[in-house]
Amino acid sequence: MTIYLAAVNLLTFYLFWSDKQRAKKEKWRIPERTLLGLSLLGGSAGAWFGMKLFHHKTKHKKFYLGIPAILVVQAVILMYVYF
Template sequence: MVELISNFGFLAVIYLVLNIIAFAAYGLDKTKASLNKWRVPEKTLLILAFFGPFGAYAGMLVFRHKTQKKPFTWAVPLFMLIHLILIGIFIFF
């Protein structure tokens, strides 16, 4: 039982870090866009959103970034839904 809690804590920290990285990447890309500098590729942002959808969504809202781009308007909420389902399965089953 203790090992399960320990593993869960480790996974929770990893998941939190992935979401923070996604959030930061959206902020970095927004900053770079406003300065007309090198940008984070959209493919990279979507990959980060797949692994950290809550951070990506928060980044979209906080930085008002990629909120009009079609792939982001449907993919990020879809990734969040998938993660919520997986988290529910992990917790309850």
């Protein structure tokens, strides 16, 4: 479980960075459903850090409200499972 969460968070973080770079260069973008989907699959911490560090998707309501909400729910689930 730890390796999975580390991998999905690193991937999500990388995709937020990559999408930001693509946005700057006006290239093909990573679909929002991919970014949100990976967040739902356990990558919410990587998404949150990516949003903050790269200032990416911070004006989109489904991201600035959704990602922290997903992160809180996932943290509660993890605490319930492990404690």
